[in-house]
Amino acid sequence: MIGDSAAMREVYELARQVAGTSATVLLTGETGTGKELVARAIHELSGRASGPYIRVNCGALSESLLESELFGHVKGAFTSAFESRTGRFEAAHGGTIFLDEINSVSYKLQVKLLRVLQEHEFERVGDTRTITVDCRIVAATNRDLLDEIDEGRFREDLYYRLNVIPLYLPALRERPEDVSLLVEHFVRRFSKANGVTPPQVTREAQGFLESYAWPGNVRELENYVERAIVLSGGGPLSPDMFPPHVRGLAPVRIGRARSGGLEGLCSELVSQSLTAAGDDAENVHERVVSLVERELIQQVLRTCQGVQTKAATRLGINRNTLHKKIEDYALQSDAR
Ligand SMILES: Nc1ncnc2c1ncn2[C@@H]1O[C@H](COP(=O)(O)OP(=O)(O)O)[C@@H](O)[C@H]1O
Ligand SMILES: [Mg+2]
The missing domain is CATH 1.10.8.60 (Helicase, Ruva Protein; domain 3)
Incomplete structure (x- = not known):
């Protein structure tokens, strides 16, 4: 990992210290700060390095898919369970499992996770046989779990089990x-x-x-x-x-629009953007237009909870076009 700041040195130091233990680690920090890299480093610096390293993105699967992904299932457990399947916890036996985006695990699955954390045991979906695993758990969240607890979305007992060693990745x-x-x-x-x-x-x-x-x-x-x-x-x-917003076009703060209505807002925004760009700026058209476009896409993505098909419809643009713009403007963290 690159970075020589005092804050990152603390991260390296703590990661090295905890790697030698089997303690559960909870990685926090904004998206893109390197949580996944640290999870892998902890595994590689640990006594389990020769064992498996398994990553599960808990935010990417529905509740029932995630349950069978983590714990496995037996044949016939649900309609499409044509074969038995071992889960990721079993696959991680002797190694490390990295539960990314743990904040998106449903309340029901949180109960099952709590049991794995406490007793190291669980049952496959549709099975009565109890399976015991030995794996080190590293989890990551990009939401504040204490807020999630307040909102009733995250179990407090699971939080305390996960938060044995908290490791915060500082924003850039x-x-x-x-x-x-x-x-x-x-x-x-x-x-x-x-x-x-x-x-x-x-x-x-x-x-x-x-x-x-x-x-x-x-x-x-x-x-x-x-x-x-x-x-x-x-x-x-x-x-x-x-991209234009990186090179000096500061985000524009709009106060009360001068002449009211959308047109008033636009004219305020453009004049502030021009001032921010300075008299000798080149490509003013591109810079101002992309500034506004980025803001528009970001806000619409947020109101659509990051669902791109919804956002594309709302914006009235093609889904592929939206996807490309999300990449151009580095809005991946607002999109799913
Ligand atoms: N300190 C770092 N040095 C080098 N690359 C980094 C560093 N931190 C993050 N990255 C890179 O940035 C990207 C995002 O990192 P990732 O670990 O996936 O972040 P997070 O899981 O916190 O969203 C990855 O491509 C990763 O390799
Ligand atoms: Mg990540």
Whole structure:
């Protein structure tokens, strides 16, 4: 993992310490901060390194699919269970299981998980035979589980079982000194992948990258560097190879619109954007239009809980177009 900031050194230190134990670890931090990398590192630095490492994204499956994915099922347990199947807990025996997005596990499954954490045992779906496993559990959440408990969505007893060793991954904006190291790392990686010599990053581009807030954290930075390497065609990386909102167009705060209505808002927004861009900015059309477009897509994705088909319909654009824009604007963390 790249990053030499005090905050990241603390992460490495703690990860090394806990790796030697079998304690359950709860990784917290915004999306894109490296939780998955840390989960794997903990496994690889542990005495279980030669055993299996199993990752399950709990947010990607429905309740019943997740249940049979985790615990397995017997033939005939449900309509489509034509064969018996071992679950991921059994597969992780002797190793580590990484439960990603644990916050999205349903209340009912939380009960079953609690039992695995407490007794190391469970039954396959549709079976009465109890199975015992020996696996180390690492879990990650990108929501505050204490809030989820308050909202009645997460069990408090499970939380305390999971939160034996909490490990917080700091957001990139909390450690701006890591940005240039990460840029250098990804420039090297994507240059190699594209068969080009690693280009220089201009001082101006470096400045923008260091002052940007990185809501999507390292994943967002990784995407932008990859895109810039492709656009640069081997030449130096200059600001115009990064999306407009990265290069200095600060988010616009709209107060009470001058002339009221949507038109008033638009004119306020455009004049503020132009001021923020400065008199000598080039490509003002592209910069302002993409700023507005990014904001629009982000807000619609949020109101649609990240469901892309819904958001595409609401926006009146094609699903593939939306998908591409989500990548261009690094809005993956708002989309499912
Ligand atoms: N410190 C780091 N050094 C190098 N790459 C990183 C670092 N943190 C994150 N990444 C990369 O950023 C992306 C997102 O990381 P990931 O572990 O999936 O984040 P999270 O699980 O917190 O959403 C991955 O491609 C990962 O390899
Ligand atoms: Mg992740």
